[in-house]
Amino acid sequence: MTNAGINRRTMVLATAGMGVVDPLQAEPTKGAPVAKIIVGFPAGQATDILARMLADKLPAVTGKNYIVDNKPGQGGSLAMGALAKSPADGSVMMLTHMSAVATNPHMYKSVPYDSLKDFEPVGLLGDLPFVLVCHPSMPFNNVEQLVRYAKDNPKKLTNASSGNGTVSHLAMEDLKSRAGVEILHVPYKGSGPGLTDVVAGQVSLALETAAAVQPFVQSGRLKALGAGTTKRLSMMPNVPTIAEQGFEDFSAVTWLMLLYPATTDKQLVAGTFGAMNKTMQTPDVDARMRQIGALPRFSASPAEAAAFVQSEYAKWGKAVRRSGVRLD
Structure with a gap:
C-alpha cells in the first residue's frame, strides 16, 4: 500500500472513532484542518505543558494540526465559558482541571457554564x-x-x-x-x-x-x-x-480532563478518546509526564469520564460548602 493509501486509511479510522493507528504512519500536512486546545492558565504552567504535549502528539494519529489557546482567569472558569460557547464540531476542545469543573461553580456566585450540561467529557489524562x-x-x-x-x-x-x-x-x-x-x-x-x-x-x-x-x-x-x-x-x-x-490524609492533587462542547458527535468524542489514549500512553510520553511531575491517569471510556465528572461535582460541592468560601 502506498503512503497516500495509508494516510487515507488512517483518517477513516480516526473519523470512525477507532483511533487505532501507528503514529508514524500519518503526518499532518500543510493545509490540514486545525483544532484548538483551550487552557485556562498562562503558558508554562503544568496544564499548558501537557496541552502542548498533546497538541504535538495528536496530529500523527488524527491528521489534524493543533494549537493551544491560553485563556487564564477565574481559576479556569473563563476558559470553560469560552468552550461552552464554541462550535460542537471538533474544532475546539479544552484540557481542563478539577477546580474549573468541580469547585468553581460552587464557589463563585456565577460562572458562565454548567459543568453537568455544557460539555462532553472525553477522558482523564493525568493527575498533577x-x-x-x-x-x-x-x-x-x-x-x-x-x-x-x-x-x-x-x-x-x-x-x-x-x-x-x-x-x-x-x-x-x-x-x-x-x-x-x-x-x-x-x-x-x-x-x-x-x-x-x-x-x-x-x-x-x-x-x-x-x-x-x-x-x-x-x-x-x-x-x-x-x-x-x-x-x-x-x-x-x-x-x-x-x-x-502530622497531617494524615491531607491531599493536594488535581486531575486533568479533555472536554468538548455539549452535543459534539459521540463518534468524534470516541475517536478523540482513542487518539488521546494512544498518544499519551506511549513510553516516551509517560516518562516525560512523570519527569515534569504529572502522574498519568486515564479513563476507560468517555462514559466513565462523564460519570466521574458527576461524582466529583457532587463531592467538591460538599467540600466548598464545608469550607465556607464564597466569592463574587
Whole structure:
C-alpha cells in the first residue's frame, strides 16, 4: 500500500472513532484542518505543558494540526465559558482541571457554564500533585517548623495561589485550618506570577504543582517543605509528604480532563478518546509526564469520564460548602 493509501486509511479510522493507528504512519500536512486546545492558565504552567504535549502528539494519529489557546482567569472558569460557547464540531476542545469543573461553580456566585450540561467529557489524562514551597530565607525547613513559626508569628506569613477556588487555594486553606494558623491568602492568575513573587521574597509560601515548582527547587531559589501526595514523588524523593508530617490524609492533587462542547458527535468524542489514549500512553510520553511531575491517569471510556465528572461535582460541592468560601 502506498503512503497516500495509508494516510487515507488512517483518517477513516480516526473519523470512525477507532483511533487505532501507528503514529508514524500519518503526518499532518500543510493545509490540514486545525483544532484548538483551550487552557485556562498562562503558558508554562503544568496544564499548558501537557496541552502542548498533546497538541504535538495528536496530529500523527488524527491528521489534524493543533494549537493551544491560553485563556487564564477565574481559576479556569473563563476558559470553560469560552468552550461552552464554541462550535460542537471538533474544532475546539479544552484540557481542563478539577477546580474549573468541580469547585468553581460552587464557589463563585456565577460562572458562565454548567459543568453537568455544557460539555462532553472525553477522558482523564493525568493527575498533577502539588508541593508546598517557600522562599529560602524562611526560618523553617519542613511543615512542622512552618506551623510552629506561624503560630508564634500570626498573620506575618502570606501564601500565593493560582487563583480563588483552585486546588492551591482550597488545599492550603484546608492545611491552615487543620494546623490552626493564620496565613494571608494572595490569589494570582496562575502559578507563574505567584511563584515569581515567592522567589522574589514578596510572598512567603505557595502550594503549587510539582511541575511548576521543580525548576525553582532544583536551582535553590525555593525550598520544598512537603508534597501533597500519599507517597513521595519520584522527582523529589527527599521531600516528605505533608501527610507524613502530622497531617494524615491531607491531599493536594488535581486531575486533568479533555472536554468538548455539549452535543459534539459521540463518534468524534470516541475517536478523540482513542487518539488521546494512544498518544499519551506511549513510553516516551509517560516518562516525560512523570519527569515534569504529572502522574498519568486515564479513563476507560468517555462514559466513565462523564460519570466521574458527576461524582466529583457532587463531592467538591460538599467540600466548598464545608469550607465556607464564597466569592463574587
